[in-house]
Amino acid sequence: MIGRTGADLNLTDPKVSGLHCELRLQSDGYRIRDLGSTNGTHVRGVRLVDGYIAPGATIQIGKSAIVFDPLDDSVAVPLWHENRLHNLIGGSAAMRHMFDLINRFAQSDATVLIQGETGAGKEGVADAIHQCSPRREGPFVVLDCSAIPEQLFEDQIFGHEQGAFTGAGKQTIGVFEAAHGGTLFLDEIGELPLDVQSKLLRAVETRKVRRIGSTKVVHSDCRLVAATNRDLAAEVNRGTFRSDLFYRLSVAKLAVPPLRERKEDIPLLVEHFLRQLTTTIGTKDPRLPDDFIGRAQRHTWPGNVRELRNAVERACLLPNHPTGAFDTPLKKEGEGGFGAIDIEVPFKVAKQQLVDEFDRRYLEALLEAHDNNISAAARAAGIERMSIYKMIRRLGLDKSESSAPESDDDGEE
DSSP: OEESSSSSEEOOOTTSOTEEEEEEEETTEEEEEEOSOSSOEEETTEEESEEEEOTTOEEEETTEEEEOOOOSOOOOOOOOSSSEETTEEOOSHHHHHHHHHHHHHHTSOOOEEEEOOTTSOHHHHHHHHHHHSTTTTSOEEEEEGGGSOGGGHHHHHHEEOTTSSTTOOSOEEOHHHHTTTSEEEEETGGGSOHHHHHHHHHHHHHOEEOOBTOOOOEEOOOEEEEEESSOHHHHHHHTSSOHHHHHHHTTEEEEOOOGGGOGGGHHHHHHHHHHHHHHHSOOSSOOOOTTHHHHHHHOOOTTHHHHHHHHHHHHHHOTTOTTTTOSSOOOOTTOOSSOOOOTTSOHHHHHHHHHHHHHHHHHHHHHHHTTTOHHHHHHHHTSOHHHHHHHHHHHTOOSSTTOOGGGGOOSOO
8 A cells, every 4th residue: 555644655745645546466467546546646647546557667646656666576375274264164365364364363452454345254254353362252242333323323332321312211331331351343334424433533542431421431341343345545535534543443454355256165155055054944955056056156246255145045945046046147148138128118118117127126136235235235336325215115125115214324414
């Protein structure tokens, strides 16, 4: 990571953003990505948002020029000796390296930031950190920040005294106190409002909290693990996430690889899910279609491990389903993407019917891939959360008449 403060390579150039860009070695080359910087990242006079560069290229950021010259030296990374760690499963090099990092990070009380796509298994990583740590006998407390209305964030984190506000009928402790002696996992921490972020930073640094309506300070000895599917470095540049909290959370960082980058793990995961199904659906010998693994290897898995688990269960329950349990079935050769066209219907009506059908199928697949989390679905699709609610109502996809934004409020406007 290259920037002015808190990066791996820090520059004194005032035209460079705090976290300006990142350079990453991937299997298909050297990838450079701008982190939403103010003045952009340029190579050969072209402004790059995300792309690949060749050795010897000059990276222009601000008033500075950096020549990219990778060394020939190779670095050996340690791999975990098994293909699983507690509830995490994976025999690929990327997963076994992550298992080794989890075990090492767990031995200290350092704050860990887990980054990964929706459904990749971030909560499983946090649980493995807890299980590998000396705090394993203590509580493991989870707070999903994407599922809390904005006005309740502070109450959930710090708790309240009886009578602190309307409806506070009894004293309630927050997650910091509940996690005393154990691990506190804040999932989707990128959803926290800015005013709550400053209070969280203070609690993380001092390990002390004060309930709403109280003057008493309570000490909380807990280890903090946070996770997000957002690009927090870019959020810092946009001013929607505090830089000091980002640096405090990312003392140790773990990146959970998406399933599409570790498809060699699919057979192991499928076998694991089949064993689970013997108890959840009461089938002694659950079977999959013969072509399931082959199709799974070709699927892109936008919903990651969560989508794979759902696909395995669906394939066992509905082995003759026409889509083969996949949300986006592979098209046969010559198969089109349009439905039947009825020329007896006026053009505008026919067009609207086709649009509605696309909206319905897209939205159903999107929501299923994100476990009906409206906020996560909206971010993945690049549309406003309220637009999804309007589409749900327009297409009649709401499960009840009372469905409304408040049922999935995550504090966003």
